[in-house]
Amino acid sequence: MTTNVILKFVLSPVIVILCDWFSLYQIHYESVLQALIIGFFVAIVNTAFEWLFFAKGTYWITTIFDFILTLCVVYFGSMMFPAALVTTIGALSITILITLMEYFLHNWLWRHNRGTDLATK
Structure with a gap:
């Protein structure tokens, strides 16, 4: 596995869980498992899109x-x-944080010549 994929599969669920914990009214998952599933699905979709x-x-x-x-x-x-309750504002806050993670991750990969098969076609 590449650094990029590992970081996506760790950080995406962590971001969703932290947003659930710290959001009072915009994001609410009944269990951590629900937030993990959404985070992993985001990581899968973003990895596939990046690969393509x-x-x-x-x-x-x-x-x-x-x-x-x-x-x-x-x-x-x-x-x-x-x-589960995720409002539009809640979804936007999770999305902004994950997109910022992606932005900094891609910058780091390009700067350090750590391009992976997924990031450097």
Whole structure:
């Protein structure tokens, strides 16, 4: 496994769980397992999208589409759980944090020549 994929699969669920814990009214999952499932699904979708589209010259467009995909996964994926409540503001806050993580992760990979098979086609 590559550094990029490992970090996505660790940080995405952590971000969703922390947003659930620290949000009073915008994000509520009944259990940590629900937040973990959403976080892992976000990581899977972002990794697949990155594998398909992330190459030199597509940095910003990939980041924008990562934002849109993450927003859809968090907002609509949370509707899978009957007791979960994620408002639009809550979904946006999770999405902004995950997109910032992706942005800094991609910058770090490019700067340190740690491009992986997923990040350097």
